[in-house]
Amino acid sequence: WSPYAGKLNELLGKPVWSGNFMLNEAGGAGSAPSISGSLDFAGAYFEDIWPGFLAALGIAAAADALIPREWLMRTLSRRNGGRGSLVGGLAALPSLMCTCCTAPIAVTLRRDGVPTSTSLAYWLGNPVLNPAVIAFLALVAPWQWVLTRVLIGSLLVFGGTALVARLTGRTAQESAHPAELSRFALRDTPHSFLRTFLRLFVRLVPIYVLLVLLLGAFRGWIFPLDAGAAQAVIPAFIAAALLGTLVVIPTAGEIPILLALAAAGVNPAVLGVLLITLPAISIVSMFMVGRTFTVRVTIAMAGTVALCGALAGGLLLALTG
Numbered sequence: 001w002s003p004y005a006g007k008l009n010e011l012l013g014k015p016v017w018s019g020n021f022m023l024n025e026a027g028g029a030g031s032a033p034s035i036s037g038s039l040d041f042a043g044a045y046f047e048d049i050w051p052g053f054l055a056a057l058g059i060a061a062a063a064d065a066l067i068p069r070e071w072l073m074r075t076l077s078r079r080n081g082g083r084g085s086l087v088g089g090l091a092a093l094p095s096l097m098c099t100c101c102t103a104p105i106a107v108t109l110r111r112d113g114v115p116t117s118t119s120l121a122y123w124l125g126n127p128v129l130n131p132a133v134i135a136f137l138a139l140v141a142p143w144q145w146v147l148t149r150v151l152i153g154s155l156l157v158f159g160g161t162a163l164v165a166r167l168t169g170r171t172a173q174e175s176a177h178p179a180e181l182s183r184f185a186l187r188d189t190p191h192s193f194l195r196t197f198l199r200l201f202v203r204l205v206p207i208y209v210l211l212v213l214l215l216g217a218f219r220g221w222i223f224p225l226d227a228g229a230a231q232a233v234i235p236a237f238i239a240a241a242l243l244g245t246l247v248v249i250p251t252a253g254e255i256p257i258l259l260a261l262a263a264a265g266v267n268p269a270v271l272g273v274l275l276i277t278l279p280a281i282s283i284v285s286m287f288m289v290g291r292t293f294t295v296r297v298t299i300a301m302a303g304t305v306a307l308c309g310a311l312a313g314g315l316l317l318a319l320t321g
Contacts, residue, residue: 092125244277
């Protein structure tokens with residue numbers, strides 16, 4: 001929480017965002033693939049997020065090693081997906097993580113038997129309803145942005161995740177294997193912690209690094225939105241809904257992007273889409289959770305994020321029109 005408190009204190013003194021447009025580390029919109037751009041973006045990105053990701057691995061391993069399965073299931077399991085999403089989304093609020101940092105914890109929760117709706121809500125709730133980011137937006141952006149983020153973000157986290165779980169057959173009645181429920185033993189905690197930490201590290205970090213490098217290399221093609229989007233509203237709207245779900249950014253990384261596009265005159269509908277799709281999910285985090293949640297659930301969640309992004313675009317356009 002300390003970096004967020006520092007940033008909040010800075011903005012209270014001078015409500016002007018000082019962060020940079022990190023995607024530009026890899027080159028401008030439409031730029032050709034570049035190894036140097038890939039390395040520059042990856043370096044800037046990992047410098048920003050490595051403490052959070054390391055903490056996420058530690059929290060995930062600690063949850064697996066220290067929390068008895070009976071308590072976990074009793075606390076986080078609910079009879080219907082709506083209640084499960086509510087519990088998961090509320091549990092996410094104090095975590096203040098980006099979509100990639102929260103992925104290891106969401107994977108561990110699901111692996112330990114927490115229902116899909118609850119685990120999805122925790123995964124999405126971290127970046128979308130991050131109280132620190134909402135506070136930042138309130139200080140540097142129009143109130144319409146804040147209202148759109150809170151309303152559509154809540155719809156996504158508390159409703160969209162339950163809908164995805166139901167439509168994909170992943171109901172809230174899912175539970176851990178009975179043998180897993182009695183596995184907790186305090187004397188096994190150090191070994192269990194280390195085993196889970198190393199498993200998550202080996203499984204997630206290589207694909208994490210590789211995909212961030214690839215996104216940096218192809219930034220110009222994957223996220224081609226710049227000032228030119230002000231003249232091509234419909235293509236930009238569609239691109240924001242689809243491509244915004246793929247791009248990986250650190251916590252609050254959407255703020256300088258949105259401020260720069262707004263200053264260039266980009267239509268509020270496009271800004272509304274990115275207000276949801278940029279932080280909520282990315283191709284990197286989807287690869288990280290895909291095997292645990294299943295490909296079908298992950299793709300359905302990505303589609304729901306894009307749809308909610310479109311709704312946010314319509315709402316922001318209505319609020320500012």
